Amino acid sequence: MHTAHPRGLSPTEVGDFLALIGKEREQRLREAARRIRKQVGAGTLWHVNSTAAGGGVAEMLHILVPLYRQLGIPVRWAVIDGDDRFFDVTKRLGNLAYGSVDPADRLDPADVDHYLTRSAMEAKELLALVGTRDLVLLHDHQTAALVPDLAGAVRGVFWRCHVGVDAPTAGSRAAWDVLAPLLERADAAIFSIARHIPERLPDHQVAVIPPVIWPYSPKNEPVPRRMRGPYLERAGLGRERPPGYVVSEGAWDPAQPLVVQVSRWDRLKDMHAVLAGFVEGVPDARLALVGPDPTAIADDVEQRRWFEVCRAAWSELPDRDRTRVRLTCLPMANGDDNARLVNVVQRTADVVVQKSLAEGFGLTVTEAMWKGRAVVGSAVGGIAAQIEHGRTGLLLADPGDLKQFAELVTLVTEGQVDGPGLGARARRHVRDTYLPDADLLAVDELLSTHTTGQESPR
Template sequence: MITVPQLDQYKDLIGEDQLSQIYDKVRALSGLHVMHFNTTERGGGVAEILQSLLPLLEDLGIKHTWKVVPLDDTSNHFTAHLVDMLQGNIPGQLEAEDQQAFLDTLAQTPILSRPQDSQADLYFVHDFQLAPLTTLFPWLRPAIWFCHIDTANPNQYAKEYILRFLNNYNVCAFNSQASVFKELPREHVQVITLGIDPFKNKNKYITREQGMQAIARCGVDPTRPLITQVSRFGRWKNPWQVVDIYRLVKQHIPNVQVALVGAMEAADDIEANDVLADLRKYAKGDPDIHLLHDPTMIRDQEVNAFQRYSSVILQRSSREGFGLTATEAMWKEQPVIGTSSTGLRSQIIHEQTGYIVDDTQTSADYTLKLLQDRDLWRKLGQQAHEHVRKNFLFPMIVLGYLDALTKAMAFAHAQPNLSGGQKR
């Protein structure tokens, strides 16, 4: 049996059973060529997952190619509105001319203009932006579509817009059962539980001294109480509530400070600048509110330091497909004060590994509680670490991914797409 060191290093963390399952599943897929498509090579959870997943699967004998389909500003605005509708159940419709303009642009994707340059055994398309690809380019079959956002409560019109393209996929994958579109045939759905790579630089252990130095390099005083949220600057990450929580806590602990940490490097994140500008106004010049966004400053070690050595970690997302930054913090023995959003609710066990709470005052109360009772903070943090070890390390995503590949290839031979129609 072929084994790879990158996977075997998990043996002490998860035991041999899960690793054996991976090796068993991968044997039947050896030699397969999978081609992935997403919209950005850096920034955001999808790119980070692919950066870890694809080299590992290559070592296991499954060839992978990754192609980025960049979107122009008009397309990014259209898809930003679409995700607002899918995640937030915002009322309204998508204008027909906007839909057509987006599809026309996508149909002219240069990297897909020559089918002979994009040959693979299986195509893997990420997120709602690129769902139309298999309709526009029928030769991209068999195919899997993976939805990474929180679609537990979508706008019906936006959901129907996406559903019209999903008939051309053999498998539709989601990172939470709650986000699955109920209209899809159950046998063509795969839930892929996400997980973190604890051996990446961002998640490796660093000493307190190293962490304090990294925090100080960002202009934050590491000797004072620090509340932190790590996430991109987006409206669904709800950074304004983080500031509100900090202000309530500051009434009781005057020297507390807050850091909002999110390197702005995702090419498809068009709203980050607007959110950051609004936050600057919202901060009203308070020197204890730190908005850290420079990707040349906020690198893996800095993110590691803030997650590991902040006094309290918040994740206030009003919508969250999964929330890898919460997983990372819990791995670093931090209880997380999260919300009832789909992804956070699936990870955080209330009063055991953190807290699930939506309103600002109660969130501030829990923050104050963890700042004042460090024995409780340590206890919940240790339980959070153990919860991630058992449920949310990288082999979990590998298992779900291999199941999706196996299912897609089986359906490709029997029923090439969700309708059972013939491959065009």
């Protein structure tokens, strides 16, 4: 267990944000912050997750922790330190929670025992950091087994689930067989969308809080066109010879529309099928599959495998198609630099796609919508919650339908639908719904509903 240290927010950023949301929303934000401060009292609000870099949860905490501090709320962030087997087990547990029925994701009793044993070690270290007046908000399946040790030792413990499945499967039921008993003493379990709440949890124990983005983070801040060139070159999407971490062959035509998917190299993100569907059905366009360095994220041990699946599929393409498809593994050594690369890649795209097989929420979609991009996404999880088909983006009803996927992308690349119009409406929707003041209002309601205000004896 170790503490994470997010970057601070400058007064200019906070001022710009308050101007963006307007006086009425600012007033509601400040009132919510005041009530949260009262709820926290002499304690601290803790966030606990499994990584300080990489993935939507870490990115969101790098926003929310400093913003809460700016508003006078005492908050800290801790990260669990699992071993390789722990992260392998929790990766499979997450896949199951997403509905996987792949035998490779199955957990045996020894796997669950290792998960619980390692979690008990982490809980002991966390209990040395927190106090009896503190409130603890745990994130995702990696932290669920901390609940039994924390319950009764702190004033409130909440567990937030960022994964889920639209329709239960044998895999998701197996995941909840593990998770549900661990959450019995949680003050509440929080989900990104209502339809991901499993039947195993009682109604009084659940809440719905969508994730949010920060408009001025390196991943979302405005980048003038004149400043994008060096980033595009480093992402392998410019005119020069791409760097070594980009899989490419020959020059491509910058006049052709650019289609981009930015996500982890992950089975559920379905990058290899994006490649297949694009090559088969999207003519006269370029595709960039952009993900992190597959060796750089400690809590996701499958990234290298799925990147190699994509690279193998690319290597088997005809010459012309290899020229118009590139795979980029963005460096992860500097988080802000990585985020700016993603920012420029998305802003340069004519179409941003997210053809996930399952999705907890899909902040990559939120980010692309904020940038005013035309988005084509699978109608799963939070993607379907964010996009109104034909108004703020295009939804693929069946993520496995590669023909329909290609047809939707082609509608934009060939100008048969108004891509800029989709993007403009998408940006307004994100401004109205998925900015951080929404999180504070939701957390205010959560604490008011589920916290007794009593210090826990220990």
